[in-house]
Amino acid sequence: MSNRDLEHYQKMIDGDKESLEAIYDKYEKLLYSFVIKLSSDPSLAEEVLQEVFIKLWTHKAKYDETKGKFSSWIVTITRYTAIDIIRAKKNESVSLEEETDMPEQQGDSVEDLVEWKEKSSEVRKAIDQLSDDQQKIVHLFYFQGCSQSKIAEECDLPLGTVKGRLRLALKHLKKHISTAEGGIRDA
Known part of the structure; x- marks a missing residue:
């Protein structure tokens, strides 16, 4: 996690909406593409993204920098959120691809x-x-x-x-x- 990411994350934990927006702006395209690659469903991708950032804002998902990179953590949170939403909808026709195939984004x-x-x-x-x-x-x-x-x-x-x-x-x-x-x- 870069110093800037860590700074934004810590400010967001303290309730700074602009820091949440900064994290969203940096990771939104990556996460959206990741869910599209997993599910091929744009509406699911939007729903997953919304849920992930709600989890961040409400502190239901907490990052521990000693356990790895922020980007890996947020992709993992996104994957599990997608799986949870898919299971909740009982839409077993959606096949998840290997999450190790990270979509390439211009901002990465x-x-x-x-x-x-x-x-x-x-x-x-x-x-x-x-x-x-x-x-x-x-x-x-x-x-x-x-x-x-x-x-x-x-x-x-x-x-x-x-x-x-x-x-x-x-x-x-x-x-x-x-x-x-x-x-x-x-x-």
């Missing part, structure tokens, strides 16, 4: 786009290392937005098996990604 820095694409590539490589069963469950849960019970039903598996495979897949992904980044792995 080249550095951010390169970093996003590198991380996307690392995640895809890590997913390729999983068993076919784990890949399917990860894809359904994270990229299609299916609930664990829906996955259990669709794959004809017990719910506990789905949860176990998902947990194991995430453990393998964490190990592979932290190794690829040269990070410290949990013992």
